[in-house]
Amino acid sequence: MTNPVIKNAGYILVHTPDMILHNGTTATVEKASNPNSEYISHLSESFRRYEEVVNYAPNQVFIGNQKPETLIDLEMPWHTQKVSGERYGRFGEIMPQEEFIAMIKMADAFDLVRLTDDFTAMVKEKLSESSYFTESEIELLKEGDSKDVIIDILNDHHGEGIFHKGTLVGCVKRAHDLDTNLNAHVMLENLVVKASGVLAVKHLMRQTEVAPEAIEYVIECSEEACGDMNQRGGGNFAKSIAEAMNFVNATGSDTRGFCAGPTHALINAAALVKSGVYKNVVVVGGGATAKLGMNGKDHVKKGMPILEDCLGGFAVLVSEDDGISPVINTNLIGRHTVGTGSSPQAVITSLITQPLDKGGLKITDVDKYSVEMQNPDITKPAGAGDVPESNYKMIAALGVKRGELEKSQLMDFVKTHGMPGFAPTQGHIPSGVPYIGFAVDAIKAGTLNRVMIVGKGSLFLARMTNQFDGVSFVIEANSGISACAEDSGYDEKEVKKLIAEAMRKLAESLTE
């Protein structure tokens, strides 16, 4: 058996201010319950400009231009601290809204998305300048429709509007007359997942030497469901993303687990690679329009801009052992089981110390923990506190209880084994996975040896169970010796000895 390794990770943000108003649940619920809402009528005044979103420190960390630790010394609130940011980063990019609207059209396989001719012409020109889109992808935009056609679809055919800078620039048609799972709202939500997933995979593949043809399986792990009225979550985003990426030798499936979905998906990917079923598996999660502006009311109440103005996306490539890339240690998997219980101590034990105990490791043997990495600049003003810090404190407290660190070292542990949150509150996006790109780089560089990824999910939100969920895994430095060699009884010392003996004999024969 081979060891599963993580070769690369891609991370993207998409600035989508108009979707806060038209697609985020906080705004749409407010509009439905209070049509004359003061909040809605002034909401757009609290939107940030694209440049502000690029120059926002946590966003620069998310795409890999700054390390998470740089946020430690940055005074909060971070949204008042303008940094010098770039659109493109080590792991991905921050895409502006107009280009992403074009990507929604590209992601549409059933001619449901219609964009105005003016907008189409404008965005085609912008995309032509980018090296990330092929001519055949840009051709998918076609020529566009007149605004009258768009308005007709909205008024008479239950379409969902697409807006840019407050102006109607297109719409999504419903995909069925009566099927609520194929109505225009759901179709837009799902096309956004697909398009943002494609963007994340594009940035993943840009970083790797693995050819698109070598990808054998894709696992999509966002929190939406695509299907029709007979199979609401029938699927599957994964294969649609594989098709868009021209992964001709891949199939795929969707894995769900609320915010824990990505960590479940990565463990599944590791198992598929370790067992030899597939050599290269891409795990991808697209973004959620519903969560845009989720805590907006609290932000506006405090005179802040709406900070939940970006969709997030990520993609990770799990491959067979290359002798270099960090390894997912499948012996150290943590899981919250049905019988675990819900006390914080039970939860942390199941996710953190039980897997470590299997490897004879202490809490302090893990250099960095990547937990719920929500940006506290977003959550603290909304009353949800500093979520990563709470998680780190609980891990440290268990370490104190186990006698692995002193109580006085608790906050020091939070600082050295943790990091400030930097990910958008997009549910599955901040859960464990945001640090994988940094972990791969740091482990390869030798500055870190072991990182634990922890994903948690609020299953009770689906009202099927009161259970919470969580899983974890450990990424370690690659020893350079493949598991295949270990399994086959390969003994490096023995081989060296045999070679030395052969060389000695050769030397003796030459001198005779």
Added chain:
Amino acid sequence: MSRYTGKKIVIIGDRDGIPGPAIQECLKPLDCEVIFSSTECFV
């Protein structure tokens, strides 16, 4: 007698803090009635 004696209790737990069932468990020995318990996700 505790501050909870004879009281009806509504519990709203936090997934990343103390979940509802854990709080409920702590209240069991006390003379009070839990009329609602839920865990919420605030992120």
